[in-house]
Amino acid sequence: MIKKYKDYLGKEQLLHNSVCNYLDYKYPDIFYFHPHNEGNRSFYERFLIKVMRLRPGMPDLLIPMPNKGMTGMALEFKIKPNKLTKNQIKVINILNSYNWSVNTCYCFDQAKTYIDEYLKNEYLND
16 A cells, blocks of 8 residues: 555545455455445536446445355444444345345454354355
8 A cells, every 4th residue: 555645544444454455365266346435526426426326325345255145245344433324224224135244344353253254164265
C-alpha cells in the first residue's frame, strides 16, 4: 500500500484491508470482491451510478462461493459505535432470503472467525 495514502485511511478501511490480506494469504484461490458503493462523486458519476443501478447498502466484501448449503458469504465492516444503515439492513435481509451468509464484523478476529467457519472443510490448502 502506498505509504502517503495509508495515513488517510479510516479504521473501517484498515479493517477491510486486513481482512483482504488475510483472505489473500490463507485462501489465495478464493474469489472475493468489494462493491465500491461509498465515496464522494462528481455530478456525472452520481448520474452514472443511477443509470447503472448501483445498489446502496451492499456489504463491504462478497465471496460468491456456494458452501455449506449457502449461496455465498458477505461481510459488512463496522467500527463501533457505527451501526447498520436502513439500506444495509434491507440488503442484508434480501441476501439472507437468497440464502447468503451475511455477517457484520466489528474487528479483525470476528471477520477471521466468520471466514474460517464458512470456508473450513471446503478449502484444500487449509
